Amino acid sequence: MLDGPLQSxxxxxxxxxxxxxxxxxxxxxxxxxxxxxxSNEPILWPAHLRRLKHACKVLRLSVDFDLLMNEISQLLQxxxxxxxxxxxxxxxxxxxxxxxxAKHADCSRVLQLIEYIVPDTAKGARVILCDHRLSSNSxxxxxxxxxxxxxxxxxxxxxxxxxxGLCMDEDGYVIEGCRSNLLLAVDNELLTSDLxxxxxxxxxxxxxxxxxxxxxxxxxxxxxxxxxxxxxxEILLCNSVFxxxxxxxxxxxxxxxxxxxxxxxxxxxxxxxxLFQNSAL
Amino acid sequence: MLDGPLQSxxxxxxxxxxxxxxxxxxxxxxxxxxxxxxSNEPILWPAHLRRLKHACKVLRLSVDFDLLMNEISQLLQxxxxxxxxxxxxxxxxxxxxxxxxAKHADCSRVLQLIEYIVPDTAKGARVILCDHRLSSNSxxxxxxxxxxxxxxxxxxxxxxxxxxGLCMDEDGYVIEGCRSNLLLAVDNELLTSDLxxxxxxxxxxxxxxxxxxxxxxxxxxxxxxxxxxxxxxEILLCNSVFxxxxxxxxxxxxxxxxxxxxxxxxxxxxxxxxLFQNSAL
Numbered sequence: 001m002l003d004g005p006l007q008s009x010x011x012x013x014x015x016x017x018x019x020x021x022x023x024x025x026x027x028x029x030x031x032x033x034x035x036x037x038x039s040n041e042p043i044l045w046p047a048h049l050r051r052l053k054h055a056c057k058v059l060r061l062s063v064d065f066d067l068l069m070n071e072i073s074q075l076l077q078x079x080x081x082x083x084x085x086x087x088x089x090x091x092x093x094x095x096x097x098x099x100x101x102a103k104h105a106d107c108s109r110v111l112q113l114i115e116y117i118v119p120d121t122a123k124g125a126r127v128i129l130c131d132h133r134l135s136s137n138s139x140x141x142x143x144x145x146x147x148x149x150x151x152x153x154x155x156x157x158x159x160x161x162x163x164x165g166l167c168m169d170e171d172g173y174v175i176e177g178c179r180s181n182l183l184l185a186v187d188n189e190l191l192t193s194d195l196x197x198x199x200x201x202x203x204x205x206x207x208x209x210x211x212x213x214x215x216x217x218x219x220x221x222x223x224x225x226x227x228x229x230x231x232x233x234e235i236l237l238c239n240s241v242f243x244x245x246x247x248x249x250x251x252x253x254x255x256x257x258x259x260x261x262x263x264x265x266x267x268x269x270x271x272x273x274x275l276f277q278n279s280a281l
Numbered sequence: 282m283l284d285g286p287l288q289s290x291x292x293x294x295x296x297x298x299x300x301x302x303x304x305x306x307x308x309x310x311x312x313x314x315x316x317x318x319x320s321n322e323p324i325l326w327p328a329h330l331r332r333l334k335h336a337c338k339v340l341r342l343s344v345d346f347d348l349l350m351n352e353i354s355q356l357l358q359x360x361x362x363x364x365x366x367x368x369x370x371x372x373x374x375x376x377x378x379x380x381x382x383a384k385h386a387d388c389s390r391v392l393q394l395i396e397y398i399v400p401d402t403a404k405g406a407r408v409i410l411c412d413h414r415l416s417s418n419s420x421x422x423x424x425x426x427x428x429x430x431x432x433x434x435x436x437x438x439x440x441x442x443x444x445x446g447l448c449m450d451e452d453g454y455v456i457e458g459c460r461s462n463l464l465l466a467v468d469n470e471l472l473t474s475d476l477x478x479x480x481x482x483x484x485x486x487x488x489x490x491x492x493x494x495x496x497x498x499x500x501x502x503x504x505x506x507x508x509x510x511x512x513x514x515e516i517l518l519c520n521s522v523f524x525x526x527x528x529x530x531x532x533x534x535x536x537x538x539x540x541x542x543x544x545x546x547x548x549x550x551x552x553x554x555x556l557f558q559n560s561a562l
Binding site for chain 2: 008010016017018019020022023024025026027028029054059060089092095099100101110112132133134135136137139140145146147149150151152153154155156158170178179195249263
């Protein structure tokens with residue numbers, strides 16, 4: 001969904017080139033956020049900021065968040081109320097000896113506004129199960145870091161007429177979509193994957209979990225097998241950019257949505273509509 | 282061991298900045314080689330080129346290798362016989378939609394000459410076992426790709442007075458050093474790690490395996506436990522930049538080299554000396 005950028009700032013300066021010595025380029029040594037901007041307001045901003053701060057803490061990236069916030073405001077002021085994506089990339093900057101980071105690294109703050117082509121999520125998503133398996137690491141699980149070869153290689157396996165690819169880890173557990181998280185409705189329970197070793201802890205996923213919780217529907221996190229996927233009454237994709245996208249079919253898994261099963265899709269889409277209308281910085 | 286670059290070429294042009302839209306920066310979508318240059322000749326070049334081509338095949342990066350070879354020659358001609366490192370980085374370039382790569386991507390070819398400060402490998406290496414565990418993925422195991430957060434986070438755990446950190450995977454198998462492979466001498470056998478799910482298939486490691494083979498010493502690849510590490514009579518680190526580095530001690534594992542056990546260290550160092558003196562393009 002991301003296309004050519006409208007504008008970008010690197011460490012507060014208008015620029016779109018970075019040194020090949022930047023550790024983001026050399027090692028994927030950093031993390032990022034992609035934030036939907038509606039009416040010039042970043043959707044789910046407090047949750048994005050919380051996740052970014054957590055990623056920086058896990059990766060030990062020392063960022064001046066006041067400066068970052070000023071730069072984000074500066075960039076958004078230049079945006080003419082367009083429906084765009086704000087991509088925030090934080091890297092460890094230059095320096096260090098080979099892999100070993102410098103003791104006090106000057107992090108790079110890279111901000112981009114990227115055009116957003118809104119997908120038609122009203123029609124259900126056509127999904128394929130990808131062959132490529134996600135890497136596992138209990139220290140990096142859930143973190144939106146810059147080591148995204150898994151998502152690239154899995155995405156390359158999605159045919160042109162499909163909307164998303166599902167990924168398993170090497171143990172065969174279903175983790176997430178290439179760019180979205182997963183909710184399964186099974187026997188009137190909502191399930192989502194264990195993201196402690198693979199995948200990204202989604203901002204929209206956590207908003208749905210919180211809002212469903214308020215409606216007395218607990219979302220249960222557990223390792224999800226292919227069999228559980230196949231037994232699901234409803235399957236929903238979600239991310240903070242497109243919101244909620246009910247799944248129509250999953251190729252390679254032989255799963256199809258039953259037209260009469262829409263209870264959780266409707267509830268999740270209502271949560272999304274409320275959010276997208278009421279968002280505030 | 283890598284410091285500020287002397288010179289660099291991006292797609293044949295003298296430059297040291299790359300677009301923030303380059304997929305190397307965005308996702309670590311690429312691979313690299315670091316090649317020791319001695320008397321203006323790249324050491325173990327055929328093996329480096331073979332590994333690079335294999336990585337490009339696995340990642341489906343379509344590179345013009347004739348062009349790359351010309352650019353490498355151009356860069357090396359500018360080098361005044363200095364002892365340097367040639368770093369070759371190949372990324373998928375720009376384009377695609379989010380993670381999904383473009384069908385026909387124009388890869389970026391980034392070449393850097395980097396000063397090399399030769400370490401004193403004559404004294405044994407002081408090594409520490411790192412807490413950080415390496416990610417596992419059977420599709421990416423052995424490949425020198427750009428997703429190197431594991432090596433960064435592990436390297437950050439090496440104290441200043443240590444030379445290298447050892448890394449295990451999440452199952453507790455000993456995989457490699459942060460920037461080197463491992464050879465263990467146990468009961469007159471040489472062992473090295475299984476690199477099919479984690480770690481980098483080292484060019485120097487494979488040269489040693491080949492040369493030891495000619496001397497009727499087979500190097501056995503198998504999953505290595507901490508117990509096997511502790512039982513080793515000799516432990517050697519190797520990479521294509523520093524060559525062979527016998528280990529003096531491993532902190533957190535309680536292993537120390539016995540002064541009378543030097544059989545394989547001497548044999549490996551002789552292989553290295555021959556290589557570094559006789560290398561040819």
